[in-house]
Each structure stands twice: as C-alpha cells, then as structure tokens.
Amino acid sequence: MQEYQLTLEDKQILWGKPIDIESLIGKEPNDSIRRGANEALDWNLPAGIYRAKDIVMELDKMLEAMLVQLGEPVNDDPTVLLDSLQANLAISGRVSSLPLGPLALEDKAGIELTAQATRIGEQLVSWAREINSDKRTLAQYGPETLGKIEFRSHCYGHPLIPEAIAQVWGPYGGPRIMQIYNEYLHQFVLLRDALLPFSNWEEVPFEVKEYTDFKGLRFLEPVREVFLTQLLGKKLTHKSIVQYAQGVVSSGLSKAGYGFQYRLGSVLPAVLGESARTAPLYLLKWHPVQTIAADDTQDVTAVSFDYEYDDYYAAPRIEAGEGTPVKEDAFSLPEENDDEPSIARLLPSSGTDRTTLRFSLEMNDRECSVDLGQLFRGHRFLYRPKKNGDASGALVKRNTSSVHLAADILSRSGMVTDSDGIHFIATGGNELVLWALLGKLYPENVVLLDTGDREELEAAYISGKGFGTQFLLL
Incomplete structure (x- = not known):
C-alpha cells in the first residue's frame, strides 16, 4: 500500500493512506444563486467540499450583485466596499471584527493566532x-x-468605514444593499476565524451542508463563539484549539486529544515535518491522509488521537544514567556517532475507546519509538537559551555534567529524567532524532541549542526553571 509521505529536506515521515482530495473539491451540483421563497433571487452556499479560495469565489457573487444594484454612480468600482472589508478583517481599527492588536496578547498561543489572523485576512482580501x-x-x-x-x-x-457608509446608505443604496453587504462581510469574518487554527489554511478542505434556516458558513457560529471567548479571555489551550478545529471541519467528534482524523484527512500539530526551532507551538496542520485506514467499502472514520498518558506527570520515569562526564570548563561536545535515520513512521494503535500514535525510527539497528502526543507536548514545553538575560543570582549550581548518545536515551523505557546535573544529548542536526528525544525526555528544563558555543551555553544554563536537572539538546 502506498504511504503518505511528509518531507523535510532529506528526511521523511511515512504513514497511512493518501487521500485524493482534488477529486472531491468543486463538485457542488447546485448554484449558490437560486430563487427564494418570495420569488426574489437568494444566495446560499451549495452543499459540498470547499477550500478558502472556493468560498471567496462564491462570495464574489454577492459583491457583484451589490455593484449592479448600486448602479452607474459606482461605475462598477468595488474599491470602497473592498476597503471596508479589509478594515473589517484587520486586527485593529474602529471597524475591526477581531481586535487582537489592541489586546497585545502575550501568551504563546495568542501571539501565534494574532499573526495568523493578519495573514489570513490580508490574503482573503487580496483574493x-x-x-x-x-x-x-x-x-x-x-x-x-x-x-x-x-x-x-x-x-x-458589521461597522463600515465612512466611505462605505456613504455608498451603501447613499441615494443609490439602502436597506436592500445593506442586507447583502452585511452578509458578505459576515461570511468573510466566519471564514477568516474558521481558518485560524491551521498553518496551511489555504489547503484545508471542509464540508458545508446547506441549511434552510441560515446561510453559508453560519453553521460555524456556535463553535466560533466558544473559541473566541477563550482567545479573547486569554484562556486558550492546545486542546481548545483542537476542539475548535474539529468543529470547523465538521468531524462529528466531541472529545479532543492532540489531533484527529476526519473524512477529508488528518489534522496534527504543525511541528510535524517542520524544524523544531521555528515551527509554531499551537497551530495545527492538515494532511491529506487516512491515518487509520478504512476498507474500500467503508467511509473514513472520525478518530481523536489521544496521548499515551493524559497526565504526563504520572507517566513512568527512568534516570538518564551517568553518560560520559564533561569537564565544567569544556564547551565542546563529542560528535554523535549514531547512525543517521532518514525515515520515521507513525504507527497507530487503536483500542476499544482510544487511539494512540507512535513515532518510530531505527538507530543502530534498534527500533526506537515514542508517543507522538508526548513528542508534541515536549515541543510546546521546550525552552530556548535566554538572550541578553541577567545571569546574576539565576544560575543554580548543578553537580555534574555529562554527554549521552541519543540512541541510549531513546532505547530506555518510560520517560527519561534525572535527579541532578546537566545532560547534553547531541542529535547530529537530525530533526527526526530531535523530535524523538522531545517525546522521550520528561518535559521539564529541556533546552534546545543551536551552536553549543560558550555564549549560548551560558544562556542555556539560566534557561528553564532555574533548578533541577537540565537536558541540553544540540
């Protein structure tokens, strides 16, 4: 069976069965413009599978209808109406529908979603x-x-910029134009907000069912309201982002893990297939793959991916061991001599009530695997060396320093930690090894280095919690 392939430079992650999503897009049998109950022509999204740009193309029908009905004075020019849309989708300003800019969210999830809202809004208006x-x-x-x-x-x-108010409510406008324009703006707001969880939001397919009591994307309003309450209240968690994403794509799932499968693919944290140094911590990524493959005669089952241990604090732990001692004034590390794995696989395990995934690779002729959920958790809890930090009084003396081979750490059972000391683990620049280590190490005081030079090491020593054992990954 052909496997889905995720590539980062010369490394690959393989799993599941690829989905031909292109064959499902744009197959709507009905038109979005049709006759309504009062004999006037109405607009509504036909039932079907859409991506973001497909929705924008359908929304253009409302914009063009407004231009026609405004008549000759507008001269077929959408500039004012689209400028007001742009102001509405901006994250600051008087007419912003999601004023994240003035909130200055400083939590990691809030920062990522603020940047995401800006990117999506700008691209939607451009389209x-x-x-x-x-x-x-x-x-x-x-x-x-x-x-x-x-x-x-x-x-x-939705509030409008002054020029749009003059046009929509002017002598050639009125309530009829305003109703269309309000719906046009609202559908764009719903679309932008629905896409916030996904790093590859342009690619995400989601199913729209046609309802008689509300239009287009309005079926998203209940889950959107819950999500925005958490975001604006600064109480957003990774789990709540996953829960919202499940609602956006109509997965039918009620419980949330760290990711999920639905009819049109699988959604996992965006770090998978990216560099751990630059990947987002909270965003998700859609993949066109059946992680839990169904028979040819069956529909793809919606599945929530669970952590092996819901509470990692209660997971079994094992000491890292002595390793190779490093002198306190030594700032160069021995090179990693382990074989370089170039392929990792995701291996599903489905029980009666839960499904887990393992991230598996081979090192030194040994198979090493970790819980995929713990890998993502380890990435979210990862520290980077403090830059320009004040080291006075912050450096906690640790008694020992040692170097460990990545293969030795990964071959141990349970989550690896220690009672004291600084523990260096060289990854050889291999992202697969790095990700596996993030799933194996107890997620406390794990610091990711870039060069391991003296300046970075000194910054790393005061990073993290400032006490207890420390693991430095290079």
Whole structure:
C-alpha cells in the first residue's frame, strides 16, 4: 500500500493512506444563486467540499450583485466596499471584527493566532480583489439576474468605514444593499476565524451542508463563539484549539486529544515535518491522509488521537544514567556517532475507546519509538537559551555534567529524567532524532541549542526553571 509521505529536506515521515482530495473539491451540483421563497433571487452556499479560495469565489457573487444594484454612480468600482472589508478583517481599527492588536496578547498561543489572523485576512482580501477584477460573476449571470438578488441577513451588523457608509446608505443604496453587504462581510469574518487554527489554511478542505434556516458558513457560529471567548479571555489551550478545529471541519467528534482524523484527512500539530526551532507551538496542520485506514467499502472514520498518558506527570520515569562526564570548563561536545535515520513512521494503535500514535525510527539497528502526543507536548514545553538575560543570582549550581548518545536515551523505557546535573544529548542536526528525544525526555528544563558555543551555553544554563536537572539538546 502506498504511504503518505511528509518531507523535510532529506528526511521523511511515512504513514497511512493518501487521500485524493482534488477529486472531491468543486463538485457542488447546485448554484449558490437560486430563487427564494418570495420569488426574489437568494444566495446560499451549495452543499459540498470547499477550500478558502472556493468560498471567496462564491462570495464574489454577492459583491457583484451589490455593484449592479448600486448602479452607474459606482461605475462598477468595488474599491470602497473592498476597503471596508479589509478594515473589517484587520486586527485593529474602529471597524475591526477581531481586535487582537489592541489586546497585545502575550501568551504563546495568542501571539501565534494574532499573526495568523493578519495573514489570513490580508490574503482573503487580496483574493476578493483579484476575483472581482475578472468579472466572471457578471459574465456568468448578467446584470438583470444579479439585480434581482435580495435576502434578509440575520445579524446585528458589521461597522463600515465612512466611505462605505456613504455608498451603501447613499441615494443609490439602502436597506436592500445593506442586507447583502452585511452578509458578505459576515461570511468573510466566519471564514477568516474558521481558518485560524491551521498553518496551511489555504489547503484545508471542509464540508458545508446547506441549511434552510441560515446561510453559508453560519453553521460555524456556535463553535466560533466558544473559541473566541477563550482567545479573547486569554484562556486558550492546545486542546481548545483542537476542539475548535474539529468543529470547523465538521468531524462529528466531541472529545479532543492532540489531533484527529476526519473524512477529508488528518489534522496534527504543525511541528510535524517542520524544524523544531521555528515551527509554531499551537497551530495545527492538515494532511491529506487516512491515518487509520478504512476498507474500500467503508467511509473514513472520525478518530481523536489521544496521548499515551493524559497526565504526563504520572507517566513512568527512568534516570538518564551517568553518560560520559564533561569537564565544567569544556564547551565542546563529542560528535554523535549514531547512525543517521532518514525515515520515521507513525504507527497507530487503536483500542476499544482510544487511539494512540507512535513515532518510530531505527538507530543502530534498534527500533526506537515514542508517543507522538508526548513528542508534541515536549515541543510546546521546550525552552530556548535566554538572550541578553541577567545571569546574576539565576544560575543554580548543578553537580555534574555529562554527554549521552541519543540512541541510549531513546532505547530506555518510560520517560527519561534525572535527579541532578546537566545532560547534553547531541542529535547530529537530525530533526527526526530531535523530535524523538522531545517525546522521550520528561518535559521539564529541556533546552534546545543551536551552536553549543560558550555564549549560548551560558544562556542555556539560566534557561528553564532555574533548578533541577537540565537536558541540553544540540
């Protein structure tokens, strides 16, 4: 069976069965413009599988209808309406729908999602401008049809920039235009917010079912409200981000682990397949793969991926051992002589009520595997050397320093820790080995180095909690 392949430079992670997602996109049998109950033409997303840009293309039909109905004075120019959309999707300003900028979120999850909201909002507006410039909607339907679109937008309303207010409520506008424009803005806000958890948000496919009592993406409003309450209240956790992502893609799952599988793929923390030094800590990434493969005659089962130990504090622990002693004034480390693994595999284990995944690789003719969930947890808890830190009074004296081979650490059972000392582990620059170690080491006072030079080591010694044993990964 062909395996899904995730590549980082010359390293690969293999698992599951690839999904041909392209064959499912854009197969909606119905039109988003159709006749409503009052004989006016209505707009609603047809049931189907969409990506973000597909939704923007459907939303352009509302924008083009507004331009037609505003008439000649607008001169077919969407600039004002799109400028107001851009202001609405910005993270600051009077009309911002998600004012994360003024909140100055300083928690790691908040920082990542603030940057994510900016990126997504800017790209959505860019697509909206590009798609409308082609005038495909006008060519497809003609001004007569677009001039008949009318519906009620059930929303309190989004604020507009002054130029948009003058245009929408001016002599050629009115309540009919405002209703369409309000729905247009609201659908973009729902789309932007739905994509916040995903690092590769442009690629994520999600299923839309057509409802008669609300339009388009409004089915997302309940899960969005819970998520934004946690985000704005600065109480966001990795689990709550996963829970929200499950709702966005209509997985049907109620409980949340660290990732999940749904009909259209698998969603895991974004660090997998990225450098541990630069990967986001809280964002997720969609992969077109059945991690838990179904028979050809069965639909893909929605599955939540669980940690081997829900509470890592209660997991079995084992001491790292003595290793090779290092002199206190020695700042060069012996090179790692272990074989360089180039392939790792994700191995699922499904029980009656839970599914776990193991990250497995081969070193020195030995198979080494760790719980994938613990690997991600270890990455979130990872420390980096403090830069420009004040070392006065912060350095806790540790009695010993030693070097360990990565293969020796990974071959041990349970989670590796120690009672004292500084423990160096060289990875040889191998990301697969680094990730495996993050799943094996007890996630406390683990520091990731870049060069291991004297300056970085001195910064590393005062990083972390400042007490207890310390593991330095190089």
